Amino acid sequence: MLDIPYEVEILLRSTVGAIAVALFALIFGLILVGIDRKVHARMQSRIGPPIRQPFRDVKKLLYKQTIIPENAVQSIYNNAPILAFAAAMAVMVYLPLGPFSPMLSEGGDLILVLYLLIIPSLAMVVGGFASGSPYATVGAQREMVLMISYELPLASVIIAIAWKAASGGLDFAAFTFSGIMSYPIWDHVGAVGAVGAILLLGTILITLPGEMSKIPFDAPEAETEICGGLLAEYSGRNLAMFMLADAVKTVALGTLVIALFFPWGLTPTLESVLDVDINKYIGWGIDFLFYMLKLILLVVVAVSFPRTAFSRIKVDQITDVYWKRVGAMALVGVFLLMLDLQVL
Amino acid sequence: MAEKTFTVPIGPIHPALKEIESFILTVDGERVVNVELDLGYSHRGLEYIVTHRCNPIQAIYIAERICGICSTSHPYAYVQSMEHAAGITPPERAEIIRAIIGELERIHSHILWAGVAAHEIGFDTLLHWTWKIRENVLDVLEAITGNRINYAMFTIGGVRRDIDEKGIRQIRSSLQFYREVFDTFVATFIEDTTVKMRTRDVGILTREEAEKQVAVGPTARGSGVPKDVRYDKPYSAYADLDIYPIVPDEFTHEETKGDVYDRIVVRIFEVLQSVHILEDLCDLLESTPGPITYQQNLVVVLNQLKRAVGEGIGRHEAPRGEVFHYSMLNKREQPVVWKVRAPTYNNYASWIPMMKGTQIADIPIVIASIDPCLSCADRMTVVDERTGKSRVMTLQEMREMGWRKTKEIKRRVA
Structure with missing residues (x-):
């Protein structure tokens, strides 16, 4: 191995690495959207668009005229998409991508990711209010309610898992990804705890459509009710930005769930089954492909x-579902995890 | 904020609306405080065309194009009104064929509506599924009449095409298909949790309100008013059949609330009712030989109509409710008066009590729940040519217009 000084390594990581991660998140995010649309269509007995359709959509939007409504607050209206996109990209730098540990693992952890994930939604809310359209205003109000609704179950899952890791001996590293990944929850629970962990997994899977504003939790964008809501006035480049932010956010959320619940790579299993030593770089490749497969499966199952x-449910029903039903599910999960600790 | 409420326009162009119409909602957060209806965007002046340019036979094709979905209901009522006015009696076989087309149309219209309703509540899977099963009845209609929509089957004094053995076989196999999928239909609409979440207790029209607003069709029946022209005043082949109005409590086994859910129940079970009616009609058709028109030669019919003096009415239970046509003949090339009252015209007013107090999210499904057909119902709009602005007429202006129109008709009759 080359002997690279620490500073140079950091510099390399944060420039070359960041660009690589950004490209991966963009391209794979759009592919994920395409796969989602295709699977959705096949299940509705439609043929569906080709998987590369989101790329064409973005390309076309980038060509198109960007219309700014007369009574929009221009500066906010135009910057909200960029903010959303940048925040979604920023999350990616703090997340472990399959075999690769997070690029800036020193600087951030689960809590930071949790906050960064809110920013794209928040940017959409701000952009929605700034569009000066009644549809966007209603959409922005709904998005805020939606955020308040899904944050509770989401946060309880993440904190429960970190707490479990902390009680297992990872005192300081409990909220870091390297800590969580080295301490897969399934390996350290008994039967009761496994049930709890499954409930927590269910909880986080149900929050995913909410985070991405997808049916049944797409009230903020509800096409037939408020014409696309938050995005009603957005067009051209601005809309393309939001689409890209959405794609990247899909990858980020999927990666987060994978890091929390399915952190394993395929290489160790392969090595033990085939009884061979796999080259480090080939191992990375296999694990990375396995990670992408996990992401695709996750998006298909959860979205x-x-x-x-x-069907789309109403915004008051969303709060009801997330706080009462999903919230209760998360609490039971946490309780079972705690009980498991007592039993062991 | 100084004001608590703000306005949200739904329409004239809006993804939830299949036709152009406009609702100005005053909302407080998500709750609708007030609704203003603004109608008249799809007025086409068809009545004027018929009374000024068409002879009674040509008018059938205009009547057929009043509505894209109930393209049998309007000719059905129109030919009845003309036959009433001219004293023509169509043969029995023609009456049976008319009823068959009417019922096939009801099946396709209700299934289409179910898909639209599913789309309005964001359930696109159901939309695609229902429209897929709707293709079956459209194929049958195409095989029998030559067209998926706008069947051109009706003529004054009978029908234009006979249904042969093969046609009856096709209808029967289609009925078998709908019997088979009906359980799935019920399971996906009536028993589905999310559909129920979105439609139960939404857009309530009480029985008193439905009677006060003179709602018709499934809108009235959904509120528990047993009102069905086929039952109340049997016409055509329906007089020979055992028909009863579908009201929701028989099927939900709950109290009738008059909400969107009840209206869904009514429409879904009317599909099954139509299947039963069609089976009876097919048997009837097989046992009723005979001509399909009272007079083969159209020129003779036309001359008889041109000589006729009289007025007539025609009623038909369209998929959306009672459609009513009034015609007057007075020894002229054109009908002197032709007045169409489409079911949506009656059901407009029930939107207001339905919408008040609901959420914005409910508005699309509430609008769809009466199955509006605006092109049927729109009668006029006033636009100032110089400013391009439309305005609302006062009651007095409307009265004066009515007087002028009556005078003009009197002049033409004299």
């Missing part, structure tokens, strides 16, 4: 399935 099987 495509619900969006096919349910």
Whole structure:
């Protein structure tokens, strides 16, 4: 191995690495959106668009005229998409991508990611209010209620897992990704705790469509009710930015769930089964492909399935579902985890 | 903020609306405080065209194009009104064929509506599924009449095409198909949790309100008013059949609330009712030989109509409710008066009590729940040519217009 000084390594990581991560998140995010649309269509007995359709959409939007409504607050209206996109990108730098540990693992942890994930939604709210359209205003109000609703179950899952890791001996590293990844929750729970962990996994899967504003939790964008809500006035480049932010956020959220619940790579299993030593770089490749596969499966299960099987529910029903039902589910999960600790 | 409420316009162009119409909602947060209806965007002056340019036979094709979905209901009522006015009696076989087309149309219209309703509550899977099963009845209609929509089956004094053995077989196999999918239909609409979440206790129209607003069709029946022209005043082949109005409590086994859910129940079970009616009609058709028009030669019919003096009414239970046509003939090339009252015209007013107090999210499904057909119902709009602005007429102006129109008709009759 080359002997690279620490400073140079950091510099390399944060420039070359950041660009690589950004490209991956953009391209793979759009592919994920395409796969979601295709699977959704097949389940509705439609043919559906080709998987590369989101790329064409973005390309076309970038060509198109960007219309700014007369009574919009221009500076906010134009900057909100950039903010959303930048925040979604920033999350990616703090997340472990399969075999690769987070690029800036020194600087951030789960809590930071949790906050950064709010920013794209918040930017959409701000942009919505700034568009000066009644539809966007209603959409922005709904998005705020939606955020308040899903944050509670989401935060309880993340804190429960970190707490479990902390009680397992990772005192300081409990909220870092390297800590969590080295301490897969399934390996350290008994039967009761496993049930608790499954409930927590269910909780976080149900919050995913909410985070991404997908049916059944797409009240902020509800096409037939408020014409796309938050995005009603957005067009051209600005809308493309929001689409890209959405794609990147999909990757980020999926990666977060994978890091919390399914952190394993395929290489160790392969090595033990085939009884060979796999080259480090090939191992990275295999694990990375495995990580992408996990992401695709996760998106299909957590986004495509619900969006096919349910109708859009109203915003007060969303709060009801997230706080009462999903919240209760998360609390029972946490309780079972604690009980498991007592039993062990 | 100084004001607590703000306005949200739904329409004239809006993804929730299938036709152009406009609702100005005053909302407080998500709750709708007040609704203003603004109608008249799709007025096409069809009545004027018929009374000034068409002879009674040509008018059938205009009547057929009043509505894209109930393209049998309007000719059905129109030919009845003309036959009433001219004293023509169509043969029995023609009456049965008319009823068959009417019922097939009801199946396709209700299934179409179910898909639209699913789309309005964001359930696109159901939309695609229902429209897929709707294709079956459209194929049958195409095989029998030559067209998926606008069947051109009706003529004054009968129908234009016979349904042969093969046609009856096709109808029967289609009925078998709908019997088979009906359980799935019920399971996906009536028993589905999210559909129920979105439609139960939404857009309530009480029985008193429904009677006060003179609602018709499934809108009235959904509120528990047993009102059905086929039952109340049997016409055509319906007089030979056992028909009863569908009201929701028989099927939900709950109290009738008059909400969107009840209206869904009514429409879904009317599909099954139509399947039963069609089976009876197919048997009837097989046992009723005979001509399909009272007079093959259209020129003879036309001359008889041109000589006729009289007025007539025609009523038909369209998928959306009672459609009513009034015609007057007075020895002229054109009908002197032709007045169409589409079911949506009656059901407009029930929107207001339905919408007040609901949430914005409920508005699309509430609008869709009466299955509006605006192109049927729109009668006029006043636009100032110089400013391009439309305005609302006062009651007095309307009265004066009515007087002028009556005078003009009197002049033409004299």
